[in-house]
Amino acid sequence: MKNSLFIKAALSQETERPPVWMMRQAGRFMPEYWEIKNKYSFLEMCKTPEIAADVTMLPVDLLGIDAAILFSDILVTGEAMGGQLSFEQGVGPRFANPVQNLKDVEALEVDVLDRLQYVADAIRVIQSRLSKLGDQQIPLIGFAGAPFTVMSYLVEGGSSKDFKKTKLFMFNQPEAAHKLLQKIADVTVDYLNMQIAAGVNAVQIFDSWALALSWDDYREFSHQYIQNIISRLNRTVPVISFCKGSSVFAPIMAEAKPDVVSVDWNADIRNIKSKLPQGIAVQGNLDPFVLYADKAVIKDRILRIIERMRGEKGFIFNLGHGIMPDIPFDNVKYAVEVIKEFRY
Template sequence: MIKNDLFLKALRGETVERPPVWMMRQAGRYLPEFMALKRKYDFFTRCQTPELASEITVQPIDIIEPDAAILFSDILVIPQAMNIEVQMKDGIGPWLPNPIRTPADVDWVIVPQIQDTLGYVMEAIKMTKEKLANRVPLIGFAGSPWTILCYAVQGQGSKNFDKAKGFCFTQPEAAHQLLQKITDTTIAYLKEKVAAGVNAVQVFDSWGGMLSPVDYQEFSWKYIQQIVDALKEHTEVIVFGKGCWFALKEMATSGATALGIDWTCSAQNARYLTGGNITLQGNFDPSRLLSPPAEIKKMVTQMINEFGKDRYIVNLGHGILPNIPVENAKAFVDAVKSYQS
């Protein structure tokens, strides 16, 4: 039995004394303990070494004490497993030396055996569960097929992912073939994560907001829907589409357990667009964690009042930034823990 199951209760829509809290990217660069490991090991070594990934996952649980842990990994381990080389370059971020640009390139992409290619993730989950010792639930995650395609085609991060969009619009058949391969791999990967012990999964559609509402349906949502359909019988599924407020109504009837909201969509609009019957997660502006702790507490209280304490998970509207003081991250978590309606 998980000692603190507040996160799971909120996902199930049960009445709670206060909402649960965790932060996207909470296992990361704002923690000195994380930076100490970063200086010793390169990025993918940290992802691919179960001892390191599990240690990093548990760091924020010990330091800032949120109500859920999220496994330290990266969305780009999926293309790595699919025959697409991915590097992490200092100052640049993800770098794919051989981006996908033609139907022939898509043919080279494989749907892998998950245990053969990503077994290290399952080992990290098992080690993390041991270290957590049932203190809090563990979340597994994957990127949306569209978001993975963005990197696979663009070859690196981008402000507009013009090459990725151009590929979809000029070679739609090849694009859909690639998206389906990513979807099939992601479903198999998340099912293995559930079997290894995660208590919920989150799909990150980080670049969904790059698409128009019509193109979003075509190139992103229908693949996320496949993932939700395949996983919802096995675990709780959270969908987070950054900049995708226009799709919230459809997302709310998709079978997903909860929806992540970014900071550009108000609580009132999010509740209205989703019909008020689904758990929402978010949506504190990550940069607002630079505010003084007393102000953070005031804003968090206001945010909870606007969303309502039930069917709500307190989180950021995107990942925590590396320049956030640890005491401010702690103030965010503590503000939720001291919340009284």
């Protein structure tokens, strides 16, 4: 992968243009995704390697993206540990047996890698397909959910707007919360190292709900576990750290020594980069809502970010969070084209 723009940028090397991929790039905004989704449940799609490969390849084939990301979900680790996971249309993920106390935490298992082998199988199928693209060298990104975010789903029993149950669990049962976070971290280390062994070319840790935390609570209940995970990974591939809240938490995130900090859309990405240690790249940070706008607006906002990063090594173009399901496909394709046409 030495000629991959994405890998070069992730390692803070010079590139002739920023590489581009987008969080949730294989998803509900694509008609072709729905052709598959209407035949299978979401978990069936994740757990059937050939189907996961089909979905992973959609943005490679249809958008010309510079990196593929494994089609899976951040909650498969929680399910493997003993969470009774389901996905309900219009509702999202649900755990039927939410964690409420130390006894529930102790019941969760950590020696669960055999239950996640379908992910390694999918990686091998995807890499077989990517290898047939010849000289394009499209890397595959693996990923996992960060311990705090996975914990929030296990405790809330699903999505939450205020994370009240999670915060009360942290504040009133800190021993149980820390034990749960360490269990998730241990599973995540095994899981990501399995993905690396299976052939991914980079990994990303998603802390989707870190923005719910105060500075001190982020350090105690999120950062230290991400730091623990990254320190135990087989660092043969670049590691990306993402959280909603990175515009605030980036200085702490850098302490975990990722190769890349993925920036949400609330910050000036050049300012964030300037405050990070030398050799840490940045990824981001277009507001995904821009992709609803007219094409002239999309182009203007993209070029503003790229121009802001001119002269900086280590920049991957991405969104500040994932693509929403009703964003027009043509707008996403146009955005990719604008980025790929740019030259420094």
